[in-house]
Amino acid sequence: MVILSIETSCDETSLAVVRITEGLNNPKVEILREIVFSQINIHKEFGGVVPSLAKREHIKNLPILFEKLKDDKWNMDDVDLISVVVGPGLEPALWTGINFANELGKKYSKKIIGVNHLHGHMYSFLLSAKKNNLKFPAIVLLVSGGHTILISMESLFEYKKLGETLDDSIGESFDKVARILGLSYPGGPEIERLAKKGNENAIKFPMPMINSGDYNFSYSGLKTAVLYYLKNNGVDIKNFSPENSEDYIKMLDEARISRNDVAASFQKSALGIVASKSIKAIKKFNSKSIIIGGGVAANKKLRKMIEKLLKENDLKKVDLLVPEMKYCMDNASMSALSAYLLTNKTQYPLEANGLLDI
Numbered sequence: 001m002v003i004l005s006i007e008t009s010c011d012e013t014s015l016a017v018v019r020i021t022e023g024l025n026n027p028k029v030e031i032l033r034e035i036v037f038s039q040i041n042i043h044k045e046f047g048g049v050v051p052s053l054a055k056r057e058h059i060k061n062l063p064i065l066f067e068k069l070k071d072d073k074w075n076m077d078d079v080d081l082i083s084v085v086v087g088p089g090l091e092p093a094l095w096t097g098i099n100f101a102n103e104l105g106k107k108y109s110k111k112i113i114g115v116n117h118l119h120g121h122m123y124s125f126l127l128s129a130k131k132n133n134l135k136f137p138a139i140v141l142l143v144s145g146g147h148t149i150l151i152s153m154e155s156l157f158e159y160k161k162l163g164e165t166l167d168d169s170i171g172e173s174f175d176k177v178a179r180i181l182g183l184s185y186p187g188g189p190e191i192e193r194l195a196k197k198g199n200e201n202a203i204k205f206p207m208p209m210i211n212s213g214d215y216n217f218s219y220s221g222l223k224t225a226v227l228y229y230l231k232n233n234g235v236d237i238k239n240f241s242p243e244n245s246e247d248y249i250k251m252l253d254e255a256r257i258s259r260n261d262v263a264a265s266f267q268k269s270a271l272g273i274v275a276s277k278s279i280k281a282i283k284k285f286n287s288k289s290i291i292i293g294g295g296v297a298a299n300k301k302l303r304k305m306i307e308k309l310l311k312e313n314d315l316k317k318v319d320l321l322v323p324e325m326k327y328c329m330d331n332a333s334m335s336a337l338s339a340y341l342l343t344n345k346t347q348y349p350l351e352a353n354g355l356l357d358i
C-alpha cells in the first residue's frame with residue numbers, strides 16, 4: 001500500500017509518501033519521499049507556537065512542498081490513499097491539512113482517511129530500518145509537547161491507555177523551565193544541552209506523583225518548584241521576556257544561579273518520573289518491550305535512564321525500542337503507519353479535533 005501522508009498539527013508542515021508492505025504484525029516501511037518543514041524560526045520570537053501564524057504558514061507551504069515532493073520514485077497513480085492528521089493539535093493548523101487533503105482527494109480521485117497524531121508517535125519507532133523482532137506485550141511511553149501518556153500494548157493494533165498527565169505535559173515543563181532560565185523555544189533540547197554541563201544532584205526538585213500507585217502524571221508542580229527556587233534566590237522572574245534574555249541571564253549570574261545545575265537537576269526529576277512509572281508498568285504487565293515516542297523521546301538522558309533502570313531491576317531482556325532522532329519530532333511519515341495499522345479499527349471524521357484522545 002502506498003500512502004500520501006499530510007501532517008500540520010502544530011508548527012511542522014510535513015508531507016510524505018510511504019510504501020508499507022508485509023501485513024499488520026510486522027509492517028515493512030519504505031519512505032519514498034518525505035519533507036518536514038519547521039516553522040520554528042517564525043515562532044521563536046514569541047516564545048511558543050502562535051496558532052494564527054502556524055495556519056498562515058501551512059497554507060503557504062503545503063502547495064510548495066507538494067510540488068517538491070514529486071520525484072521519479074513515485075507518482076499520484078501509485079498512491080492508494082491519502083492520510084491526514086485530524087488531531088490532537090492546533091485546530092486552525094489541523095484544518096489547513098484537512099482542506100489540502102480534500103483538494104488533492106478531489107483532484108486525483110483518492111480516498112482520504114483521518115488519523116490521530118498520537119498514533120503516529122506511538123508507531124514512529126517502526127520507521128527505523130534496524131527494527132528487531134517485535135515482542136509483546138509492550139509498554140508505550142508517549143512524551144511530547146502536548147502529552148504524557150502510558151499505554152499497554154498487546155499487539156501493534158491492540159492497546160489501552162493506562163494513564164496520562166493531569167495538568168502540564170512533560171514537554172511543556174521543559175519549555176516553561178527553559179523560558180525561566182532565559183533559554184529559547186523549544187526548551188527541551190536547550191535544557192538537555194545545559195544539563196550536560198551541570199550537576200544533577202545540586203538541587204533537589206520534587207518528583208510529583210512518582211509513588212501515586214497509578215499511571216498518571218503531574219508536571220505543573222515541578223515547574224513551580226523551579227520558579228520558587230529562582231525567586232528564593234532573589235531572581236525577579238517578571239523581568240524576563242525573550243527580547244531581554246541577555247539582561248535576564250546576567251541577573252541569574254549575579255544571583256549566583258548555575259543555569260547548568262538547575263537544568264540538570266530539573267531534567268533528572270522530570271525524566272525520573274516517566275522512567276520510574278514505565279518500569280513499574282513493565283513489571284506489572286510482564287512486558288517484553290518498552291517503546292518510546294514523541295519530542296521528549298529525543299532526549300538521550302531519558303534513553304540512558306530507562307536502560308539503567310531496566311538493568312537495575314533485572315529486566316535486561318526487555319527491548320527498548322526508540323525512534324530515530326528525526327522521527328521523535330512531528331513528521332508525516334509516522335502517521336502513514338497509523339493509517340496502515342488502524343484504519344480497520346478506528347475511523348476519524350475529516351474534521352479538526354484539537355483535543356482528540358488516543
Ligand code: KG4
Pocket residue numbers: 010143144145146147170171172174175186187188189192294295296297298299300328329330
Ligand atoms: O512531539 P513534538 O515534536 O510535538 C508535539 O506533538 O507536541 O514534541 C515537542 C516537545 C517540545 O516540548 C520540546 O521541548 C520537546 O518535545 N523536546 C525535548 C527534546 N527535544 C524536543 N524535550 C526534552 N529533551 C529533548 N532533547
Ligand code: ZN
Pocket residue numbers: 117121144145294295329330
Ligand atoms: Zn507530536
